[in-house]
Amino acid sequence: MKLATLKNGAPDGRLVVVSRDLSRAVDAAAIAPTLRAALDRWERCEGDLRALAQRLEEGTAPGAFPFDPAQAMAPLPRTGQFVDASAFLNHGNIMERAYNLTVKKQEGVPILIQRQSDDFRGPCDDYPMLDEEEQGDFEGEFAVIVGDLPMGSSPAAAERAIRLVTLFNDMSMRRHLFAELQLGFGFIKAKPATVFAPVAVTPDELGDAWVDGRIALDLRIHRNGDWFGNPNGREMDWSFGELLAHLAHNRDLRSGAILGSGTVSNRDAATVGSACLAERRALEVIATGAATTPPLRFGDRLRFEVLDAAGRSLFGAIDHAIAPAAIPSADPA
């Protein structure tokens, strides 16, 4: 089952079911007005949503209409908790090697980073960047959206609580990143608004590509129409269930919590490319002593997409441009 949220002027948008080929959608308001509402009572909604999805596939869903990703918000435009992992150790290793960093990791314990969850952008919306001095960067990542998960849950229980899987661009402002890391209190200016794919899918939509709680598919990234990378999700060093269990160590997770994978990164990055500018720049530093790939500029267009085994777009594409933010004029007060 594939779900999306369409713009309707309200902060949470309106929930629709989307066909497997992403060509058509149907309003789900009779079941749940928003994805948040559906997640809050998933046990009662899931069957009805799946039945509606089935009718949509069969062409018998009344009121079906063409699905336009430009009208999509993030599947959950805001939620109660968003945590990003850094679960591809290969990425961190490259960064530490290029810049002689030493991150005081604890063996076997994943890095988890608390993030804002009220400013998720739609897949085709211009991304407002303060200025080019921010050293904007993208990070292609997978994410899971969970139901309620009590403190102390096992990885297996956590994996069973995964309701939906999606794709996002973890936009990063590198100018602030090292200073905020050194301060130690996590990211604020380094990690503003986040951009999500138009569609979130139930794990069964991944078929054989859902392997050990990981998404064994390529994340295809283009910058300004040029191939940038297609690293695969299978090399994640912890499964999503393991990451969620770490997060739930001493806290309850509530329906709608989102956990990100961290920048997808593969050991053969020289061949498959990277999912962020920083990693490519780090590889350039390691290879030649200097980074040549430039940070994001206004007008840059980014595309992120994942194809399923049948070659169909799984989550739809994130396809957005970087634009100057509109800043309020000076305050007379």
Next chain:
Amino acid sequence: MKLATLKNGAPDGRLVVVSRDLSRAVDAAAIAPTLRAALDRWERCEGDLRALAQRLEEGTAPGAFPFDPAQAMAPLPRTGQFVDASAFLNHGNIMERAYNLTVKKQEGVPILIQRQSDDFRGPCDDYPMLDEEEQGDFEGEFAVIVGDLPMGSSPAAAERAIRLVTLFNDMSMRRHLFAELQLGFGFIKAKPATVFAPVAVTPDELGDAWVDGRIALDLRIHRNGDWFGNPNGREMDWSFGELLAHLAHNRDLRSGAILGSGTVSNRDAATVGSACLAERRALEVIATGAATTPPLRFGDRLRFEVLDAAGRSLFGAIDHAIAPAAIPSADPA
């Protein structure tokens, strides 16, 4: 105007208006079913809510009933963004002095910490702590809840976006705190669920105690019935407007975002006491070389309250006990 959220089995509860003396409440569902909904369309709701509050004061609100703080959830039981500042530099200075720490602060830039926002506890609910080895601690803090605030807003515009003010206990698990600080990616295990006062109030309820975007009132804290401290909010080194403007540097804040003050801490802590165990312990280390105040134990009861100029409880009291968390039994899978 004073607002609260009562338990009704749903994650967002139901919105009520509470009388100034906290004795009575009236359902606000005809105006907005939840505080989230009210904040999303504050311009349209505020007048009606204030009119209802006025009728409640006059004794003419139909269906008014006694207000029971034990039935209260956090005013916003979950929201899209919660950021905690560390805006009383006195607290950080004491901690750095006691433990020979050097936090790489940037002069004039406040520390802001991204936090979970899906697990806010009600004022009288038992607090589930994993075990006593967590070295549990409380932190008494003020918070503001804002409306939409665009990126790049000035401190004055940010202060005008403050809709509500409240009080919370920023529960902290000190066992994890230094390790997470050293890692650099912020707090996860060190900062699980947060506990809020029963009532949030519009800034006008503070009267003359709302000074330069600060709350010039004592935060009175008792542990197991014993006075622990009553530091005042006026010594905050940045106003809430200034903190919000820092946070909105390169991000839009959405209605319902919560900003905390950081542990309230005064320069005459030797006289007025502290708002957390860690600060008292640090003062003991500085004075005698060793900390004697113990961390939180199961069964400890904590009380946080603020009185207004007339001696009335402004937000109602947080009055809760520390209890062992119920951990799911081992997973057969």
